Amino acid sequence: MTAFRTLDDADVKGRRVLVRVDLNVPTDDDGRVTDTTRIARAMTTVGELADRGARVVVLSHFGRPKGRDPKESLRALAPVCAEILGRPVAFADEAVGEAAEQAVAALGDGDIVLLENTRFHDGEEKNDPAFVAALAKLGDLYVNDAFSTAHRAHASTEGLAHVLPAFAGRTMQAELEALAKGLETPQRPVVAIVGGAKVSTKLALLENLVTRVDALVVGGGMANTFLLAQGVPVGKSLAERDLAPTALRILDAAEKHSCSVILPVDGVVAWEFKAGTESHAYGLDAIPDDGMILDIGPQSIERVRAAIDDAVTLVWNGPLGAFELEPFDRGTVEAARHAAERTRQRKLVSVAGGGDTIAALNKANAVEDFTYVSTAGGAFLEWLEGKPLPGIAALSLAAERARAAAGQA
Numbered sequence: 021m022t023a024f025r026t027l028d029d030a031d032v033k034g035r036r037v038l039v040r041v042d043l044n045v046p047t048d049d050d051g052r053v054t055d056t057t058r059i060a061r062a063m064t065t066v067g068e069l070a071d072r073g074a075r076v077v078v079l080s081h082f083g084r085p086k087g088r089d090p091k092e093s094l095r096a097l098a099p100v101c102a103e104i105l106g107r108p109v110a111f112a113d114e115a116v117g118e119a120a121e122q123a124v125a126a127l128g129d130g131d132i133v134l135l136e137n138t139r140f141h142d143g144e145e146k147n148d149p150a151f152v153a154a155l156a157k158l159g160d161l162y163v164n165d166a167f168s169t170a171h172r173a174h175a176s177t178e179g180l181a182h183v184l185p186a187f188a189g190r191t192m193q194a195e196l197e198a199l200a201k202g203l204e205t206p207q208r209p210v211v212a213i214v215g216g217a218k219v220s221t222k223l224a225l226l227e228n229l230v231t232r233v234d235a236l237v238v239g240g241g242m243a244n245t246f247l248l249a250q251g252v253p254v255g256k257s258l259a260e261r262d263l264a265p266t267a268l269r270i271l272d273a274a275e276k277h278s279c280s281v282i283l284p285v286d287g288v289v290a291w292e293f294k295a296g297t298e299s300h301a302y303g304l305d306a307i308p309d310d311g312m313i314l315d316i317g318p319q320s321i322e323r324v325r326a327a328i329d330d331a332v333t334l335v336w337n338g339p340l341g342a343f344e345l346e347p348f349d350r351g352t353v354e355a356a357r358h359a360a361e362r363t364r365q366r367k368l369v370s371v372a373g374g375g376d377t378i379a380a381l382n383k384a385n386a387v388e389d390f391t392y393v394s395t396a397g398g399a400f401l402e403w404l405e406g407k408p409l410p411g412i413a414a415l416s417l418a419a420e421r422a423r424a425a426a427g428q429a
Contacts (some may be wrong), residue, residue: 024196024415024420025187028067030161033073034129039066039189040176041167043080043097051096056104058168058395059097065165065189066132070107075127079115079176081169082137085174088140109134115141116154124158138176139305145174150286152179161357165189167196169395170411185422188415196412198392199403202335202371203232211331213324213355215240215338218262224405225337230274230281232406237282237327239316239340239351246271246283251305255289257313268359274311282327286317288341288348296343300360315341316351324355328368334359336372337404338382353384373400 030037041062046054053059055138069076078101083092098111103126110133112123123133135158138144143151156162156233164170164185169177170192180186188196202208210233216222219242229236234400241258248254249264249271274281289311290299301317302308328334336359343349362368372381373394381387394400 023419024193024412026193027068027163027187027190030163032069035074035160035202036077036124036127036158037069037074037161037163038077038079038155038176038180039069039163040079040166040169040180040183041189041191042168043094043095043101044082044168044354047096051091053097053100054413058364059100059189059212060104061245061395062165062189065163065191066101066104067107067259068190069163070105070130070132073129075129076132076136076415077124077127077153078109078132078134079138080134081144081174081176083139085137085139092137092139094134094137099266101132101134105132107132112136115144116151116158120158129362138174143175145172146177147178147179151175152183155180156183159184160346162186163189164411164415165191166411167192167394168399170396170405170409171399171402172412178410179216181411181418182358186415186418192415194392195394195396197393198371201412202333203367203404205328206333207369208333209234210333210335211235211237211327212340213237213239213334213340215242215257215352217241219245219260219267222338222401223255224407226270227273228404228406231277233335235280235282235330235395236274237324237329237340239284240319240338240407241323242338243284243316244313246281247304249353252308253307255309255311257307257311258285276367279356282323284313284320285318285323286319287313288315288317288350290314290348291409293342293345295345299347314345315343321351321354324351325358328339328355328359328362329360331368334368335373335404336370336373337377337401339376341378341404342382343376349383351378352380355383356381356386360384360386363389363391372380373397373404 070427085092102109162180212233244254244257244259272403338353343352
């Protein structure tokens, strides 16, 4: 990953610092935040900047509003941020313009203001230069601490890095360093676990991973498509029959790049998709025609555990079965706990991400033991797919400009 500047490189005392965070968090029908994980991570950088005497101006989006919408205002999040920080957080009911300028002008060293939802303005998602300039007018420096939005070339996630001195916040820094350990400069062997329902949603990911890892474990419903492509009957299991040729192409690419693909050798079969229903483990040569494979079987679990034992680096995205329903969570939970144990023993660097993956790791009580668990969603998936992330590219370019300017001084 290209070098970027961090808060260690920034002189912030007495300066207005625009900090892009991600406060797009789940709320209930009354607008109360139901999960503060993302906010707590973001406040690490905000708090450090305030402690160092910066005049902190917090930027974020919330939802997908079409113009100004009170239901998607950030106003209710200011007290949540203040509670986490243990210090006041002011609120400005505009992201740009006179109200925002007055709120920023009122800041003293160490003060914090949260501006209104950047997506209330069309210029945000269009990365409109005029909107970028209006935001830049409010700050002297720019800090991007929202990896989860780094795959979007928006004004506050990419545009600002081209017009202000730009730095990565602590959450962004931790994410980039963890991801570099996962695939860019990993210790080998590298094993990837990819699960989920459909091959079609993870084509680019699979095609990228087989060129970069030493072994790929495929689970979940997508494993059925690979099995079907090899002539293995899967009964009434979820499978994308039209993607059988694609699955074979991925297997051929894996062989070409010396990547071992580990598929299930048995499965837990049920006849109804509901918790607690009757189920049995079958070898792949005996899957009932009227049954559904809803989890990997005990022999497959041992194969996954062995793959984890062989790994020095593990990258994980997606569950190995229908983990939401017991007993079809066993494969995912046992694999997660084994990876967590290997990580605790300092025998494994484990990087995971994706909404279902986090839910599964939480169910296994394994999140805290993984080396890094990304909450970034789409950005994490695009990174796994090998796609360039505009927000990261802009930070890297800003660092290159700064080095060039320093060399000319």
